[in-house]
Amino acid sequence: MYDAPHYTRQETGVTDVKIKAQDVQVYYGDNHAIKDVTVDIQDKTVTAFIGPSGCGKSTFLRCLNRMNDTIDICRVEGDIRIDGDDIYDKRVDPVQLRAKVGMVFQKPNPFPKSIYDNIAYGPRIHGMARNKAEMDDIVERALRRGAIWDEVKDRLQAPGTGLSGGQQQRLCIARAVATEPEVLLMDEPCSALDPIATAQVEELIDELRQNYAVVIVTHSMQQAARVSQKTAFFHLGNLVEYDDTSKIFTNPEDSRTESYITGRIG
């Protein structure tokens, strides 16, 4: 990130705005995938993005850590600020930004390395540990936050790819947590998991809320209702409705939202 005002961890105020997006447009070549999206994402809150598939949830999520930069044909317009700093400013290095805005993907994607090296990967790249003891510490803390420490503490040198699907996904969450992000983006993190693993990850998400702003894309409305405090409903690239989760699921304002949550669009 550039030298100007640094991000500071907000200690107080559960309702502080962490991410402010205004009039965001995303194009894949000629395909206008995100249209005029304006949304304020709050710190220490789980925000769920729901909507029928292809409506642009992932696309918008990937704008928040500039992962779309890795797609050649993708063009992002509009204004996205984290803690008031424009993340699309020319002086911002997207690589540095991604260390601050961690991401967990739909399919668990542990690197073909040991469990320890999977976690240590980010901290090593960003020079977060001065010696082995510090690194051990970081790895243990991240694995504990990922709620997987007890299961792997005896086999840290075993390959991460040898874990079960649910364990792999928690490993990936721990890996993202290890770089000390401020925001955690999750793109359908449970869609490849069985119900028990899903429950474990959901529980983990709820714990993560104490430290991070969490944004989760999900196609399961029950999951959105269970884990999130705020919900955004996307439809055909538009942000149709954004409100408290309880309000969205009990008393939506827009007829499209209502159709979707009652199962008529999908």
Added chain:
Amino acid sequence: MPLLWLFLIVLAIAAGAYVLARVRVLAMAGENRRALHSLPVYYGSNAAMKSGVPALLVLAVWLVAQPLVIDTIASGHIPDSAIAETTSRGLVMAEVRRTADGIDMAIASGELSETAARDPQADIEDLSARLSDAGAILTSEITPPVFRAAQELRALSAVGTQAMTIIVVLIALFGALWALRETKPDFRARNVVEQGVRGLLIAAASIAILTTLGIVLSLVFNTVEFFRLYPASEFFFGTNWAPSFSGRGGASDLGIVPLLWGTFYISLVALIVAVPIGLFAAIYLSEYASPKVRAVAKPLLEVLAGIPTIVYGLFALLTVGPLLMRVFGDEGLGWMQAGTAVMTAGLVMGIMLIPFVSSLSDDIINAVPQALRDGSYGLGATQSETIRQVVLPAALPGIVGAILLAASRAIGETMIVVLGAGAAARLSLNPFDAMTTVTAKIVSQLTGDSDFASPEALVAFALGMTLFVITLGLNVFALYIVRKYREQYE
């Protein structure tokens, strides 16, 4: 011509059977296709298959077997006394065959009548004159036993060919009738035809496997033969390669060590050139190059792979050798005596292997799932960190496999060595010395007029066998590694 005719006749019978079976089954079903078990095509194919395939098989076997059988019979007409000291039965039989061919030619050109040719009392001198008039090439005077054997040969061939024609046509007709008889609407023609197709596939696979087996066996037998004439320990551990050709006499030194050393050294130089360049090119092409650059650069690299190795050899001889001479030769550093050297061949072979390494590595790097790259970018890694720490480690086993495959190609390469490295078998550490490899020596042992039964010629098989074992081992190892790596993502 008759053979081609016979072939066409069989095909015609098969085609007829096809049409008849189709017509018949449709007629039996009253033009109601739904009453048929299979599509009409399958009934036709079944009939064509049953009339054509056995007939053609018998034809093929007959064509191979007939000359063998007839040769044996005709050879019985030559008494041992008629075979001179200096020749062998095989050579006399070759003469018999030439005479028979000559008689055929003379008859075709009208010099000789069929009856005259069959006349057992024919005047042999007059006949020889007529044969050479007709343009037949006879190495020596025709002797009575040879002539009689030739007559026998011709008579038997004529009978055999006639019998073959009749039998093959009968088989085709019988097959066609058989198939037509079983052609009924509820006959499972589709299943039968599919079994036939499966048989065809099995036959193709067996031919490939049997041929390989045959090659290996011929290598093995000749190698065993060689070791009977030359001690194996001296072959494998001898450090001197100095074959003496039969004409000059004297014993040969046939130690493989200098050749293996040359092979190893040249391959090493080639890999030192090819692996970094090929690998870096692959990384650039798969990770950094824009689609436009890739669209141009990849085919260009593949063109490099399509250049015949003899052209690389010329390049080594005419361009790289003189260039190295200018720098390292007498006018320059003085390390190099001549343009042909390990360095010359190694450099050019390395260039030849670049596209091989790069296109294999490119495939392997592309097979690393995008999810791994995304995971790394998502943690704030740069592209080069991602490549170095995630993509390459994930692709490493596959890349090692690619390198081993490249090594086995380098070991088997011949033309570049012949033209670029010289022909001197030498044990030396200087990469600017001329050396030679196993393959190049196989060529030089078998070209020229050496006696194929001498150890100097048979050594080529022992060399080939050694090379085969080495490259087979490398390939098996490489494939094992590549396969193991594939399983990781499945």
